[in-house]
Amino acid sequence: MIAQATQILEQALVDDHSFESFGDLLRLKEVVARLETRMAAGKSRRELEKAGASASEGYRIERRANNWWNPDVPVEHQDLILGALDKLSPSSERRTEIYQLAAAAALKSTPRQTHEYTKKLVRQENEELAQDPFEAYRQRRFSLGNQDEHGGCKFNGYAPAATAALFKALIDQAFRTDQATRDEDEDRRTITQREADAFEQVLRWASSDRRSHTGHCSLIVSVTEWDEFDWQVKFGTNVGLDLNLMDVDYLSGDKVIDYIQVHDHNGAVKALVTASRSANFHQRLSLFGRDGVCQHPGCNVPASRCDAHHVVPWSRGGPTSIDNLALLCPKHHRLIDDSWLEDHLEMELGRAVMVQADGTRKRNESPAAQQAGGWQVVYGHPTRIAFTLS
Ligand SMILES: [Zn+2]
Secondary structure (H helix, E strand, C coil), X not given: CHHHHHHHHHHHHHHXXXXXXXXXXXXXXXXXXXXXXXXXXXXXXXXXXXXXXCHHHHHHHHHHHCCCCCCCCXXXXXXXXXXXXXXXXXXXXXHXXXXXXXXXXXXXXXXXXXHHHHHHHHHHHHHHHHCCCCHHHHHCEEEECCCCCCCCCCEEEECCHHHHHHHHHHHHHHHHHHHHCCCCCCCCCXXXXXXXXXXXXXXXXXXXXXXXHCCCCXXXXXXXXXXXXXXXXXXXXXXXXXXXXXXXXXXXXXXXXCEEEEECCCCCEEEEEEHHHCHHHHHHHHHHHHCCECCCCCCCCEHHHCEEEECCCHHHCCCCCHHHEEEECHHHHHHCCCCCCCCEEEEECCEEEEECCCCCEECCCCCCHHHCHHHHHHHCCCCCCCCCCC
């Protein structure tokens, strides 16, 4: 039906420009606005924009759909009244009353008069509320949203002046401290990224203060004994947010994570270790970061399918430490000769190199091996984050 009406109007654009229909056209606009408002009921602004509404249109339609509309109030007045009410303090209990006063006035006013009148009512109410010194405290709020597809969370809130001042003082101090250590010309962060980094610094200050004074654990990461190491793996935490490998490294390196809880295959807790001492976990994390894949030349088998091989065999006193461990896939692990007479691995400059029976030395230079943090550090690829633990 609406499609037909559109066709008829498109035809009118060609045939019928007579002024007689002008009043009808205005009524039509009114009907269209009411119809779009009803259709938009329960829809989000994003859905409206997807359907073709512009951002401001989407905002107005959604606002109309979510508010009472006196049937006698024309759409233009309705939008202006709701626009003025946007500014009303959320703590006001007179919203409905103000709407009704404005709606009654709209019947005999120009849109401009309606707008001015509603703005005046809103201003008076806000001024009244502003007399109350506790209003900002009553409005205080903070909420952290759910994790999105990247693992990040939005947050928003409202702080009374005292909280805001405290926050600003800390943020500004963090901001200045950070600026002082950087070369302004090299700093490619946007201003809002800098603010976000300052915010994070404030959280770290709070966290280090908490540790030295109370010693309570705040963040526990839960891993299973053989969690596969790739970037997609998410580790549960006691705060209900999932972290990936980079997050864990980022936080445990700075000792924000207090405990790493290791589970066996049945889910039972095998060990609860302080993050900085979780050697086994961190060794595997390091191997993943340094080697990325099997160290046999030409092999692309990822860390999650590899064994940690003792370069100097354990039976000959080789320690279970990072500088004596290298990743090997099961197939290539079997080819290694622990007597070192045939093909075997040796460590050279902290990374494994394959030594063949004739003495030829070869590193794995496969495409996957070149993605590893260790490779990136040695052969320098400045745009990638090198993921290694010290
Ligand atoms: Zn291999």
